[in-house]
Amino acid sequence: MKSRRDFLKTTGALVLATGGTWLAGHAHGADPVLGPAELPEGTLSSSLLEALPGKVALIKKSWRPPNYETPVSYFNDVFTRNDAFFVRYHLANIPEVAAVTWRLKVGGESVEKPIELTLDNLKNDYEQVEVAAVCQCSGNRRGMFVPHVPGVEWGPGAMGNARWKGARLKDVLTKAGLKKDALEIVFDGADSGVFPGTPDFVKSIPVWKAMDENTVIAWQMNGQPLPHWNGFPARIVVPGWTATYWMKQVTSISAVTKPYDGFWVKSAYRIPRGKFPLVDRFISQETEVNTPITEMVVNSLMTNVANGMQATLGQAFEVKGIAWDGGYGIARVEVSQDGGQSWRSATLGQDYGRFSFRQWTYLLTPSQRGALNVMARASNRAGATQTFELIANPAGYHHNVVQRVALNVG
Amino acid sequence: MKIATMVIALALAATTVIAAEQRIALKEGPGRDKIEANCAACHSLDYITTNSPFLTRQVWDAEVTKMIKAFGAPISDADAKEIAEYLTKNYGQP
Numbered sequence: 001m002k003s004r005r006d007f008l009k010t011t012g013a014l015v016l017a018t019g020g021t022w023l024a025g026h027a028h029g030a031d032p033v034l035g036p037a038e039l040p041e042g043t044l045s046s047s048l049l050e051a052l053p054g055k056v057a058l059i060k061k062s063w064r065p066p067n068y069e070t071p072v073s074y075f076n077d078v079f080t081r082n083d084a085f086f087v088r089y090h091l092a093n094i095p096e097v098a099a100v101t102w103r104l105k106v107g108g109e110s111v112e113k114p115i116e117l118t119l120d121n122l123k124n125d126y127e128q129v130e131v132a133a134v135c136q137c138s139g140n141r142r143g144m145f146v147p148h149v150p151g152v153e154w155g156p157g158a159m160g161n162a163r164w165k166g167a168r169l170k171d172v173l174t175k176a177g178l179k180k181d182a183l184e185i186v187f188d189g190a191d192s193g194v195f196p197g198t199p200d201f202v203k204s205i206p207v208w209k210a211m212d213e214n215t216v217i218a219w220q221m222n223g224q225p226l227p228h229w230n231g232f233p234a235r236i237v238v239p240g241w242t243a244t245y246w247m248k249q250v251t252s253i254s255a256v257t258k259p260y261d262g263f264w265v266k267s268a269y270r271i272p273r274g275k276f277p278l279v280d281r282f283i284s285q286e287t288e289v290n291t292p293i294t295e296m297v298v299n300s301l302m303t304n305v306a307n308g309m310q311a312t313l314g315q316a317f318e319v320k321g322i323a324w325d326g327g328y329g330i331a332r333v334e335v336s337q338d339g340g341q342s343w344r345s346a347t348l349g350q351d352y353g354r355f356s357f358r359q360w361t362y363l364l365t366p367s368q369r370g371a372l373n374v375m376a377r378a379s380n381r382a383g384a385t386q387t388f389e390l391i392a393n394p395a396g397y398h399h400n401v402v403q404r405v406a407l408n409v410g
Numbered sequence: 411m412k413i414a415t416m417v418i419a420l421a422l423a424a425t426t427v428i429a430a431e432q433r434i435a436l437k438e439g440p441g442r443d444k445i446e447a448n449c450a451a452c453h454s455l456d457y458i459t460t461n462s463p464f465l466t467r468q469v470w471d472a473e474v475t476k477m478i479k480a481f482g483a484p485i486s487d488a489d490a491k492e493i494a495e496y497l498t499k500n501y502g503q504p
Binding site for chain 2: 041045047061062063064065147148150151152153193195196197198199263267
């Protein structure tokens with residue numbers, strides 16, 4: 001556990017990095033809706049609120065491929081609206097897939113009898129299950145890394161929580177006659193790069209995770225068809241694991257006996273070994289130095305307060321937030337209103353399952369004028385808690401540094 | 411995907427994705443034309459502005475190399491050098 005002194009050192013660096021305006025929350029004259037002041041200056045100045053077809057205005061990080069972040073205010077709801085759900089693509093060729101012509105091939109050397117599914121097959125031939133689960137980009141909050149690292153400079157909104165309905169991947173693999181020698185299950189989607197030499201976005205997961213009863217091929221999200229930008233007509237849902245494995249517009253599923261060696265698994269989405277308190281391992285892909293990212297780290301976000309917001313002396317108000325983790329479930333959320341010296345438990349909201357956002361509230365009464373530093377930290381049932389000091393890694397994954405918001409009490 | 415499918419996909423993408431894309435006026439300077447001719451084929455140029463101004467010469471070099479070696483961007487050595495130089499000078503760590 002880091003001491004308060006260490007934490008202050010970290011936040012001190014943040015203040016310097018943003019010209020000393022971090023506490024005011026208006027660095028670079030940017031609109032705070034576009035993201036926290038810790039984001040790179042160039043990120044804030046090139047972001048804007050813009051609506052893709054079928055979506056509300058989201059924070060545009062890049063046009064092509066499209067990367068759009070959900071503004072924090074939408075996280076005041078425990079489930080994220082489909083039309084406000086973040087959009088993340090690696091490659092620019094994204095076809096519109098028609099429900100009637102879509103086919104899902106299930107094959108590979110480790111199945112006895114390859115099959116091909118229509119959307120009707122997926123909906124009618126398998127038991128339908130629904131799971132509430134957080135879909136979070138591995139690089140959510142990358143833009144808040146100190147020092148900054150290259151990539152899509154996300155603020156806190158490259159995530160969302162939804163009820164995903166579909167067939168269990170396990171049932172589909174079983175129908176295709178999954179063999180005992182299967183090592184990994186490989187997913188491909190309909191998107192592709194512009195040049196033939198660009199590695200297609202293909203991902204694999206260990207067979208044990210594919211056979212987990214919570215891993216599904218989802219065709220419905222919050223009771224509606226998936227939006228085009230979130231994978232219509234069907235995507236893979238891997239509860240607990242970061243969104244990189246949640247293949248959108250999935251067109252093929254292959255069971256293989258050897259570690260998949262494509263760029264997006266072999267080189268991308270890797271974290272240094274031994275730095276994060278993870279439990280799920282992807283052993284067939286581990287090297288001496290790194291391993292594929294797997295489950296999400298425990299995290300939280302205050303959703304109804306922002307730096308510089310006014311509060312009134314002696315007048316109670318409710319701080320709202322959410323907490324989530326890699327599927328162990330949230331054990332508690334604690335809030336500090338003295339910059340981290342003392343902590344008190346927040347009240348947890350309804351439990352929608354261990355993969356879902358868990359809402360929480362905390363009633364706060366400002367007792368003196370001036371700056372009031374509110375912090376929140378979540379802990380999960382596996383005993384992990386958020387970090388006070390960033391765990392550096394080259395690709396900027398797993399940012400779960402305790403958030404701090406400075407209110408002005410007048 | 412096969413090339414024929416890819417061409418169709420690109421045409422579709424042109425109507426759905428690129429519709430919103432605005433022209434990004436990168437800073438004037440030698441090499442800007444090379445960026446517009448090469449980099450913009452695969453991604454909008456806000457990838458550059460958003461990743462600024464904090465990358466060192468070494469990291470910009472590595473990014474350009476990654477686009478060629480890992481992502482298969484057909485960029486000549488001469489252009490690559492000019493691109494990395496432009497990025498370091500105009501969008502690098504001050």
